[in-house]
Amino acid sequence: MDRPYATEHQIAILAVHRASLLTQIVLKTLDQGHLSKPDKSPVTIADFGSQALLISAIHHSFPDDTFVGEENASVLRGDARLRERVWELVCSVHLDGDAESAGLLPALESQDEMLDAIDLGVSTRSREGRVWVLDPVDGTADFMRGGQYAVSLALLEDGVQRVGVVGCPNLDAEAAGFFDGPCGGPRPGVVVSAVAGQGAAVRPMSPSGALLPPRRLPSLPDPPPLPASLRFVDSFSSPTTSLSLHAAIVQALGAPWPPRDLDSLQLRCVALALGRCDAMIRIPHSRERRDWIWDYAGGVLIAEEVGVKFTDAWGKRIDFGTGRKLEENFGWVVAHEGAHGAVLEVVLGLKGT
Template identity: 50%
Template sequence: MSSSNPYSKELQIACLAVQRATLLTKILLEAVDKGAIDKFDSTPVTIADFAAQALIIGSMHRAFPDDDFVGEESADSLREDPELLDRVWQLVSTTRLEDPESEALLATPSTKEEMVDLIDLGVKGKCERQGRSWVLDPVDGTATFMRGQQYAVCLALVEDGEQKVGVLGCPNLNLEKGTVSEDVVDRDGYGLMLSAVTGQGAYIRPMGRGALAPATPIPKIRVVGTESDDDLSGLRFVDCAAAKSSDFEKHAQFASRIGAPWPPRADLWSAQMRYVAMAVGGCNALIKIPKKKQYRSNVWDHAGGMLIFEECGGKITDLEGNPVDCGLGRVLADTYGMVAAPEGAHARVLDALQRFSKETGAW
């Protein structure tokens, strides 16, 4: 990573922090597999969320002490449950990268009290139009995490309301078949990391236990047809049949209307992993028609992943064609639904979707 590039320090520390947090989640899953932790309750997910958030915020806060943090987890339950606190502390205090130079760039809380205070920084923060906020989701895809399927450790820098850095650690990601699947996972290694800085393209690298591996550029996604071509049958959707917030049936109707293949090429629970599927997993489009008019997404479910897709040649708007604004707080308050597609095809996809809505009352 060249120090002459904007945000080079932010990217380096973010990638190392995410890699260490993904290592932590793998260590926890190994304990579950060995029967050391009961997989039939929510404890492993809780420990992973808290521990990963503590490690990530600890490192980013030391490197960038004036920055804000936006995360989902509050440490209240840790303060109320000494046994749970001890288990989280055990994982946080013992997880280290095996490369001393890389580990030296990071930080680890020195006491349990410092750990819970770091976790709480995440619930105090807001993404606003001015200033810098690190947005994180320590385990995006908690249900699939416990099933040994796809999940992501997510970190993004939002500055003055715009994404600047995005890092997704995908510990189970396996691209041997060219697609992203819940059940095709990396059993032997530590998965893959995707990262991007605005205006600098997107990159992918294998993850491990030590220093960062070299990153390779992610090729631009393929444009569907031509800019004057109404044929959208080349769209390859990613979606989630089990999602409660979006209308999977209407998505299917739209795909049928434009002649695109359905069921979706990838069906993924983690919202962030859907951006991964569009970047490197053979998909090139995503739509989200909410079931409820008032629904708005949390910023940590999309920040970072959106940037990676955009740096791969994609474009993302809401259903009215407005850009996604990350500077309105902890939710994407002005973003109703979503349309993601290759930049050269996005206008045609949006137009087709809006015509579909007028004819069917989809929203």
Template identity: 45%
Template sequence: MASPYAQELQLASLAVQRAALITRKLLSAVDKGALDKSDASPVTIADFAAQASIIAAIHHVFPNDEIVGEEDATALRENPVLLERTWELANETHLDNEASEALLHTPQTREELLDLIDLGAKGNCTPTSRTWTLDPVDGTATFIRGEQYAVCLSLVENGHQKIGVLGCPNLRASGFVAETLVDRDGHGQLLAAVAGHGATIQPMGPGALLSSRPLEKIPQITDTSAVHFIDTQAATTQNLEVHGRVAASLGAPWPNPVDLWSAQMRYVAIAVQGGCNAFIKVPLSKEYRSKIWDHAGGMLIAQELGCVISDLEGRPVDCSQGRTLAGCYGMVVAPASVHQRVLEAVRVARGL
């Protein structure tokens, strides 16, 4: 994928692949009984170790870039046992290809690991910044159950997404996307996009990056009954009643069989045409705003494949407002050909 961001894309892809290995190693420990699945610590260790690993790689090459990460290191500073487990996981997980691993930095001390995690906690997206946003494990509840989750990294410049890389350790190469339909034989899939250059998918592995292929554009439908919404029926922040009214007014199936907890995995399911092509998010609270790391990167992939993404007023999503999508209330994601009709259905269903 020839682009002005070739170095950034390679680094981001390798960093996400290594972080994905960290999360899989942690899940293996749970499966083997080394860690208690009912305890929150496996998720915590995976979040911290993956965030430290990714930030180490990015900050070493681009020390002047801002980084926005979900976690801070307070819990590790207060819990020596948790710190030691996180240190071992982050420090001992490497790509098995020497040339690829040589491009990635690894924390050299526990204090460096803590500082790198906190670097992400302090970062911001502004209208003039070059900022990497990351979510080390998007879909923590499903991660611990061995279902779908994503390791997410994006580059935002001056409020605009430039690169999106999503590592999906349990995603199969093709077919219907569901929580329990996981890749049992490989290391999952990595999706990537560069603004203006389309999107790709490639299998992940333990070493060098494997060959990628372009993702196909999303069909531009005209019949709204062909809108297949992805949703999260277990969500506690979304107005599912309004979602259902929107689907009914469009003649779209509801609820659609594709139901994923991870926000980033919803973009993935659309991108791989895994049984859905749209989603909406009507918050229950007027004050609710999404975190930027739950959407940046995934949004770019969907946009590059033919989706339009807006807030509930039809405005483009602004990625320059800090650590949340502060100017974006709710979301409408749909193929460009029907986005306006879905948006209007949402307005009617909300009683506007």
């Protein structure tokens, strides 16, 4: 008998792999056709094309499920030239092997179908039933510079993570330290995935889209790292958090600063799951700041499956059932399960948090 969520897991891996190949095609063109969203963050044809492929794949197999995605198709509906570019991109991506011939990843038939698929991601609920949460390109600014980024997809059931898949197209599966800096040449990329209660695994990407054998990720070793030896991951370019406050927290623990620098939040979760880092904190400037659900759903599950503990800055569990934003959580405290308490104690003890 198949394990729970085996079909969802398989299709999600195929969908993320195909969408990741699409983003790699865009990178090769050196013309991302970028726009600006109302919040001034960059958006590219890769975001639109990736979201269309992710949603269409899942919707084909699970038509009653709903979606929470970052993009909508309003810009494409009003710009025929841009819409045509995204359509050409979507039509250019195919997986070798049996995935498409078996009907697991059907091709989109028209531009209207593409637009409708993108717009399925506008749901505002994540508490009831089966909801797929996706980020078509996480870390878009780094993506546009040829750096590290992610394609993520997660299944929530009644607000609880069940399946998580994160594609990392610019991570070299063979090279040590492959989280450092922009890629210097072609990368095979990796797909990291997990099913709740079944552990996590990583597999290399194939340029043809063929699924290669996975490697199970080991649980994090015990005993946990001492506070003074924790390796943190952060973003030097985030406009919403205070690096000076983060530095004070890390230095109070006696841990080294500066931390590893990764813009994509999903990639930070992957770095933790792969044991490249031990801890992460994220304290927003504003007490009213709440993070988008798609920046974490899926990646959090993958890291949890190997022994990473996630809470917010108040020590509360992360509630993914609050819609498009994590309305019940402020900030993040993340570390090896055995070291989390020491980090949280310092965060809670610092004035202003």
